[in-house]
Amino acid sequence: MISPDTLQARFQCHFDQFALDVDLNLPGSGITAIFGHSGCGKTTLLRCIAGLQTAQGQLSVLGEAWQTPQESWPVHKRPLAYVFQDTSLFPHLSVRKNLLYGYRRVPAGQRKITPEQVYDWLGLEPLLERMPAGLSGGERQRVAIGRALLTSPRLLLMDEPLSALDHQSKQDILPYLERLRDSLAIPVLYVSHSTSEVARLADHIVMMDRGQVIAQGPLQETLARTDQPFRLEEDAGVVLDGEIAEVDAQWQLSKVVFNGGELWLRHHDHLTMGMSVRVQVLARDVSIALHEHRGQSIQNLLPATVDHIAREVVPGITLVRLLAGDTAFLARLTSRSAHQLQLTPGLRVWLQIKSVALAD
């Protein structure tokens, strides 16, 4: 059955050292992160969806069948846009001609966005007459995003658009991507191996490992699962949404209140009282104590209840899910500590959170 408001993809393809075998049913709006270590098949999946990689399977996007076992639309007939990791700007064309390359090839009746809107939105006006070779990494990526959007795509594919950029350029681009998420009605598939990018941008997540999908679903719920991906165990962690309730100017800290408690994080200048923020807490930064210890350096202590214990996710490591109010946290412990603490579901404990990072 083809559903009119989701993206359904089923692909199988085999290479010498690697096989991709996925079956996905993704929401038809918002950003879905495709997350996993390099070599897990994220990019291959994106290429299959674009038609750049031939694979057996089926693909339907918002009710339209792009690929069936009998028929597959060629790349240039698929109404999608692809933002490449290396930007792939055409070196012989000016920025303006790069931006209009796809726009001119879309029939006038199907255009939903004007060049002026895109120039304005991505701040491209000053770059239009320049050649791609003269642009900085961040500028190139903005042009690549603009060029993609100007085809009025029904699906946007982004392959690690930030991975080649330095920290500052990433910080410059992220707000544009957030605006994209908030104002574009089309689904975006965003390939990334960065937990912080995923935490900041995604609504949904697909976790991949060795060519297979190991978990998919809404971001917060999926991140808090303990049956995930054991090669991703180092990156395991949760994100939670809260509000700034207090700013301590003397110690440069801000307090975030969320459903289930409060956390202190390092103050950033743009944080103001009442602001909604998303923070990320990695499982490796959370430890568990049976009693409230005050004489220690960790600022964030939360009472919580043990919810689920996943022993030996990798040899010697136990992943514990805990609930503080309605909010789930993950803690990554050695199996010996888990055993010595005699953790069982329902046990009341204290979470000691060593680090809280702002995702927004």
Place this chain on the structure above:
Amino acid sequence: MSPEWQAVWLTLKLAGITTLLLLFIGTPIAWWLARTQHWLRQPIAAIVALPLVLPPTVLGFYLLIVMGPDGAIGQLTDSLGLGLLPFTFEGLVVASVIYSLPFTVQPLQTAFLSLNENLLEAAATLRASAWDRFFSIAIPLARPGFLTAAVLSFAHTIGEFGVILMIGGSIPGETRVLSVAIFDHVEALEYAQAHWLSAGMLVFSFVVLVTLYTLNGRFQPGVVR
């Protein structure tokens, strides 16, 4: 027109027409060679390169035979009412196209091989069909290759001698190109005329190569990958 200027004009006309034809014929061959995995790729590449290693007389000899009254091409052209090609200007064009083919195909093949595949893929996701990608991305980015191919083919055709002597002879206004004219002058011990034409060729070849290297040097920034 003096016989000397006639020879110069004929040479330029031959080289010009040959180069133009070669760009049309050589481009698809080079594109195919650069992109195919087909088992015929190596044999075809070898056939294209043959004129580089064969003595021009061998090539000329076989062309004379196949284009002659008993050859396959000769019978075809004859039955089409075109007459026979040996000892005509058209025959020289056909021979020159074959003789200079590697000088067109090889620079183009190198240029196509160095194209960044990602750019063609990006163009496909921007709604460009295969033809559209070829004309809007591949050809402009291979521009230095086209320039090299055109200049080398032109210059190589001008310098051609053995093949022409075999299938064209020395008919003024029809097949008596510069290199043949120089040979005739030397045979007749007219060293002064031979000097003029030879020096002219030398200067011309030098200017062509300098121009080529300068232009290609200037194009380099355009092909940053």
